[in-house]
Amino acid sequence: MKKKISKATLERMPYYYSALKKIEDDSTGNRPVFLGEKIISSNELSEKLGFSPEQVRKDIAELGQFGVKGAGYRFDMLRRVIEKVLGLQYRWYVAIFGAGRLGSVLAYGDDFQRLGFTVTALFDVDENLIGKKINDVKVYNFADLNSVAKRKLIDIGVLTVPEDSAQIVADSLIQSGIKGIWNFTATKLTVPQDVAVVNENLSMSLINISCRLAGSN
Amino acid sequence: MKKKISKATLERMPYYYSALKKIEDDSTGNRPVFLGEKIISSNELSEKLGFSPEQVRKDIAELGQFGVKGAGYRFDMLRRVIEKVLGLQYRWYVAIFGAGRLGSVLAYGDDFQRLGFTVTALFDVDENLIGKKINDVKVYNFADLNSVAKRKLIDIGVLTVPEDSAQIVADSLIQSGIKGIWNFTATKLTVPQDVAVVNENLSMSLINISCRLAGSN
Numbered sequence: 167m168k169k170k171i172s173k174a175t176l177e178r179m180p181y182y183y184s185a186l187k188k189i190e191d192d193s194t195g196n197r198p199v200f201l202g203e204k205i206i207s208s209n210e211l212s213e214k215l216g217f218s219p220e221q222v223r224k225d226i227a228e229l230g231q232f233g234v235k236g237a238g239y240r241f242d243m244l245r246r247v248i249e250k251v252l253g254l255q256y257r258w259y260v261a262i263f264g265a266g267r268l269g270s271v272l273a274y275g276d277d278f279q280r281l282g283f284t285v286t287a288l289f290d291v292d293e294n295l296i297g298k299k300i301n302d303v304k305v306y307n308f309a310d311l312n313s314v315a316k317r318k319l320i321d322i323g324v325l326t327v328p329e330d331s332a333q334i335v336a337d338s339l340i341q342s343g344i345k346g347i348w349n350f351t352a353t354k355l356t357v358p359q360d361v362a363v364v365n366e367n368l369s370m371s372l373i374n375i376s377c378r379l380a381g382s383n
Numbered sequence: 384m385k386k387k388i389s390k391a392t393l394e395r396m397p398y399y400y401s402a403l404k405k406i407e408d409d410s411t412g413n414r415p416v417f418l419g420e421k422i423i424s425s426n427e428l429s430e431k432l433g434f435s436p437e438q439v440r441k442d443i444a445e446l447g448q449f450g451v452k453g454a455g456y457r458f459d460m461l462r463r464v465i466e467k468v469l470g471l472q473y474r475w476y477v478a479i480f481g482a483g484r485l486g487s488v489l490a491y492g493d494d495f496q497r498l499g500f501t502v503t504a505l506f507d508v509d510e511n512l513i514g515k516k517i518n519d520v521k522v523y524n525f526a527d528l529n530s531v532a533k534r535k536l537i538d539i540g541v542l543t544v545p546e547d548s549a550q551i552v553a554d555s556l557i558q559s560g561i562k563g564i565w566n567f568t569a570t571k572l573t574v575p576q577d578v579a580v581v582n583e584n585l586s587m588s589l590i591n592i593s594c595r596l597a598g599s600n
Contacts, residue, residue: 251594254590256593368489373400373470373498376473376563378563379562
């Protein structure tokens with residue numbers, strides 16, 4: 167994408183994608199040509215998204231021209247552009263580090279699969295887990311990371327390891343060529359600039375609620 | 384809290400709390416009086432947090448006066464004020480709605496327990512799950528929500544239910560008196576103003592990574 171989309175708009179894009187995807191899924195059974203011809207209005211999108219129609223029109227204007235005068239947007243073009251903005255035109259291969267409770271649950275993520283993320287490997291150091299399968303995905307020995315990462319074309323690593331080993335594991339997976347990290351540990355990772363880290367700190371979310379219930383926010 | 388703390392500072396507070404808590408936990412075995420006397424410098428906090436010393440001094444200045452001239456801050460006072468800002472001086476009782484894979488994992492959250500959040504109930508509609516125990520927490524019939532919520536003093540409800548039933552479950556738990564909702568479904572909930580909702584949309588995090596790997600962000 168050469169065109170610059172504002173950060174705020176970009177952050178709303180996954181919601182657009184999810185709404186369009188849902189409309190698409192709900193119309194399963196219709197002829198494919200249906201979605202190709204479908205026009206979706208800003209009001210319809212606004213209703214599905216909970217954003218104002220003005221917001222929707224402004225957001226979509228940033229993406230390009232999909233308008234059909236007085237009617238709405240071309241569904242298929244809009245969907246394809248948003249998909250591209252979000253990097254969802256590709257299939258992404260995901261490895262989960264730590265095959266414990268949380269790692270196992272993530273290996274079952276049907277939603278991830280539907281969006282184009284495929285879990286192709288789990289890694290652990292626990293000999294009782296290595297070799298097992300979780301939702302048909304094999305648990306590999308962490309020591310074999312380099313060879314497995316290449317064979318399985320892993321793009322994204324999910325960290326569900328103990329806090330103390332998070333940085334070490336991150337260093338190893340970056341060295342093996344993985345460029346994206348989804349970090350479920352509370353450790354603040356230090357990574358090179360070309361590595362994308364998204365932190366998922368569940369405790370912080372819970373504190374966010376208590377904070378608001380206690381009336382600070 | 385009467386004093387107004389800026390939103391940006393407030394959002395950093397959980398990290399301060401977590402850092403102070405860690406220092407406290409690491410000093411287990413020392414006489415309690417030790418932490419009462421402990422002075423922590425902005426440089427020390429900066430290093431643990433990854434924020435600049437200037438940022439740390441600015442943030443803490445918003446909370447009040449804990450400084451010991453030329454040395455740092457009184458550890459125990461700082462910890463207690465941040466605890467209060469975050470609502471962590473209370474013990475919070477949590478119920479998990481949906482005793483499936485994700486709900487079960489959350490019932491095992493040791494970190495939550497350590498912060499003062501206690502899971503006291505799980506709810507489900509599946510008769511195969513009702514009556515079972517997960518990490519020693521009983522799975523109740525969702526139909527019994529009202530009586531259980533009162534008996535168990537539930538403050539916060541965690542939604543790990545199917546997307547279609549998220550709003551219905553949310554309505555029920557609000558009616559039973561629960562004021563905080565941690566929403567793991569992709570449904571945008573409509574709630575009264577005095578109910579605090581935090582959305583945890585795991586798919587969005589994953590999309591955030593693909594978006595950055597694809598170079599849009």
